[in-house]
Amino acid sequence: MASAEAGRAGFWNRRHHLDKMSFRELVVAYLQYPAIVGYLGTAAAAIALFIWRPAPLAPTLVAVAFALWVYPLVWYALHRWVLHSRWMFKVSPLAATWKRIHYDHHQDPNHLEVLFGALHTTLPTIALATVPVGWAIGAFWGAGFGAAMAALATGLVTTCFYEFCHCIQHLAYKPRAKWLAAIKARHMAHHFHDETGNFGITNFFWDRLLGTFYERADRPAKSATVFNLGYTDEVAARWPRVAQLSGGVVTGHPRQRGR
Numbered sequence: 001m002a003s004a005e006a007g008r009a010g011f012w013n014r015r016h017h018l019d020k021m022s023f024r025e026l027v028v029a030y031l032q033y034p035a036i037v038g039y040l041g042t043a044a045a046a047i048a049l050f051i052w053r054p055a056p057l058a059p060t061l062v063a064v065a066f067a068l069w070v071y072p073l074v075w076y077a078l079h080r081w082v083l084h085s086r087w088m089f090k091v092s093p094l095a096a097t098w099k100r101i102h103y104d105h106h107q108d109p110n111h112l113e114v115l116f117g118a119l120h121t122t123l124p125t126i127a128l129a130t131v132p133v134g135w136a137i138g139a140f141w142g143a144g145f146g147a148a149m150a151a152l153a154t155g156l157v158t159t160c161f162y163e164f165c166h167c168i169q170h171l172a173y174k175p176r177a178k179w180l181a182a183i184k185a186r187h188m189a190h191h192f193h194d195e196t197g198n199f200g201i202t203n204f205f206w207d208r209l210l211g212t213f214y215e216r217a218d219r220p221a222k223s224a225t226v227f228n229l230g231y232t233d234e235v236a237a238r239w240p241r242v243a244q245l246s247g248g249v250v251t252g253h254p255r256q257r258g259r
Contacts, residue, residue: 016112018170026171035116036160042123043156046149055138055146063134063147067154072203074129075162079199080212086230095241097121103242106229107250109191110170116163130155165202189216194223 016029030036055063082088088098101121104114130151138147168175169187183202190198197212197219198204207213225232228249236243243249 017108017110018112018115018167019110019172021112021171023168023171023173026167026173029112030164030167033112033116035119035122036163038119038123039156039160039163043153043160046153046156050146050149050153053143053145053149055143055150056141059138059141059143059147060150063137063151064154066133066137067130067151068158070129070133071155071158071162072200073206074125075201076199076206076210078125084195084199084229086235089231089235089242090239092241095239096245099242099245103229103231103246106191106195106227107246112167112170115166115170122159126155126159127152162201169201186213186215189214192226194219195226195229196223 018026021029050060054060083098083102085098088094089103097118100114101117104111108114131148134148134151135144137151138144141147165180165183166187168180169184170191175181175184183200183204186198186204187201193216194214197214198207199212200207204213231242231249233249236249
């Protein structure tokens, strides 16, 4: 038991970069990652609670459908107006959170350890997006608790699916499925060409609706802030917290730094 725990600790004591990993190595790392274990464990608990106090079929299906529908919208809104905001780093107590949940990911997009969100930020968000409406849907049938658990479990499993697709988008791997190759190309454009669009991960409906969807050919000029999200030396001089935590402001392509 002790050796197994030491092995797991050692696995996460080293850095993992998706552009240097195989698909099999990704699957192994993904299933061991604490955030994914946390999502799956919480989903299992929600399913167990649903079994304990189940909702009828109709509200269960409606709650599940709602969770599947709302997830892309919530992700889009958070990604565009929170993760890519320029207000979080100006609030000192939030600067470290912004750095951890997205700035680090854009600084080094293939670094696996900063690709996943932190559980203390993601779990409450998933619960807030699914549980209240799931409860309201089930309340019409007198089964608010069961429908809420069905919605929560759906949101958590959907999160795992999104995170795995996100990993593949940064993996040195060419997907065989056309839809997966297409969403990978759009997400790579978001990371390496222009961060002000293509905020979806597996679903770009809201990008299309709200005018932030693009193909590389649509935006020939590369964004100057694609890696630093607008946190430049000038900005850091005024709001230094992220720079202090990062050891300065790093610029340029991640693979070309230090050459």
